[in-house]
Amino acid sequence: MSDKQNTIEMLKKAGLRLTKQRIFIGDLLFGSKHKHVSAESLHNRIEKLGKKMALATVYNCLHHFHKAGLLKKVNAVNDVIIFDTNLCYHHHFLNVETGELTDIDESNVSIAELPSLPEGFETESMELTIRVKPQT
Amino acid sequence: MSDKQNTIEMLKKAGLRLTKQRIFIGDLLFGSKHKHVSAESLHNRIEKLGKKMALATVYNCLHHFHKAGLLKKVNAVNDVIIFDTNLCYHHHFLNVETGELTDIDESNVSIAELPSLPEGFETESMELTIRVKPQT
DNA sequence: GGATACTTTAAAATCATTCTAAATAGATTG
DNA sequence: CAATCTATTTAGAATGATTTTAAAGTATCC
Ligand SMILES: [Mn+2]
Ligand SMILES: [Mn+2]
Ligand SMILES: [Zn+2]
Ligand SMILES: [Zn+2]
Numbered sequence: 001m002s003d004k005q006n007t008i009e010m011l012k013k014a015g016l017r018l019t020k021q022r023i024f025i026g027d028l029l030f031g032s033k034h035k036h037v038s039a040e041s042l043h044n045r046i047e048k049l050g051k052k053m054a055l056a057t058v059y060n061c062l063h064h065f066h067k068a069g070l071l072k073k074v075n076a077v078n079d080v081i082i083f084d085t086n087l088c089y090h091h092h093f094l095n096v097e098t099g100e101l102t103d104i105d106e107s108n109v110s111i112a113e114l115p116s117l118p119e120g121f122e123t124e125s126m127e128l129t130i131r132v133k134p135q136t
Numbered sequence: 137m138s139d140k141q142n143t144i145e146m147l148k149k150a151g152l153r154l155t156k157q158r159i160f161i162g163d164l165l166f167g168s169k170h171k172h173v174s175a176e177s178l179h180n181r182i183e184k185l186g187k188k189m190a191l192a193t194v195y196n197c198l199h200h201f202h203k204a205g206l207l208k209k210v211n212a213v214n215d216v217i218i219f220d221t222n223l224c225y226h227h228h229f230l231n232v233e234t235g236e237l238t239d240i241d242e243s244n245v246s247i248a249e250l251p252s253l254p255e256g257f258e259t260e261s262m263e264l265t266i267r268v269k270p271q272t
Numbered sequence: 273g274g275a276t277a278c279t280t281t282a283a284a285a286t287c288a289t290t291c292t293a294a295a296t297a298g299a300t301t302g
Numbered sequence: 303c304a305a306t307c308t309a310t311t312t313a314g315a316a317t318g319a320t321t322t323t324a325a326a327g328t329a330t331c332c
Contacts, residue, residue: 279328
């Protein structure tokens with residue numbers, strides 16, 4: 001089963017229409033390694049591969065994939081929305097020089113969430129960001 | 137010693153010039169309670185108090201206060217930079233409906249930071265954000 | 273008070289993102 | 303397969319937060 005077949009299955013299961021653009025982006029994103037992409041970074045990659053695609057389409061696609069549960073949204077970094085193909089609960093190192101994110105496995109973080117919110121609230125998600133920089 | 141005197145001392149110690157605008161904003165921010173403000177929210181508050189001040193001045197002021205160590209920057213929320221008068225290491229609840237931040241004391245969170253970064257990196261800061269929403 | 277450097281300001285510019293509206297293409301049905 | 307319906311793509315305009323520009327104003331120091 002080719003990568004393209006995998007993507008097509010994934011999009012079908014998610015109830016998304018199969019368009020050339022979605023299949024192409026799906027193939028780029030849902031390979032073996034987890035990825036962190038912004039619309040702009042993904043659009044650059046697409047153009048380097050010789051494909052022409054409107055930036056708005058990349059935004060549309062990322063948002064559709066997110067709504068369908070195929071991508072997670074990460075805390076914005078430098079005013080830029082980052083989408084994460086790693087759907088498991090996990091945290092991030094953030095290289096403050098480059099903006100690059102690296103996954104931290106959940107097992108390496110323990111949180112004693114003691115202070116309960118005002119009555120009537122529930123936790124939607126949690127994310128720890130460890131900002132790192134080259135040693136001085 | 138009035139609030140205004142406190143602010144003036146604080147600005148002097150920080151090596152910042154004493155301008156009407158900085159003193160006014162300092163008085164608003166460095167009271168008894170810790171605050172989380174954006175440039176826009178602070179500017180609104182200033183206008184409601186009947187003062188006229190350019191939004192760019194509020195931005196300038198917040199950035200100067202931050203560079204001088206009088207304010208912390210919080211992970212952007214909804215594409216908006218938030219400045220925090222609570223300088224201690226701490227974490228936040230984020231009300232996803234309103235964007236409101238609430239402090240979590242450090243003692244309520246424990247982090248086992250096991251995975252060491254690639255050689256030559258050091259931690260600059262860490263921040264845990266717990267997104268919360270009204271119970272369904 | 274006068275020289276100097278820094279600050280404030282209105283307005284324009286920037287940048288990520290979203291919206292608009294028209295053209296296109298996927299899905300469905302007969 | 304064709305007709306139809308609806309979702310998607312696209313270029314370009316619009317938006318909204320923030321930054322920049324450049325000119326006028328102000329703080330600080332002598
Ligand atoms: Mn953030
Ligand atoms: Mn923005
Ligand atoms: Zn990740
Ligand atoms: Zn805080």
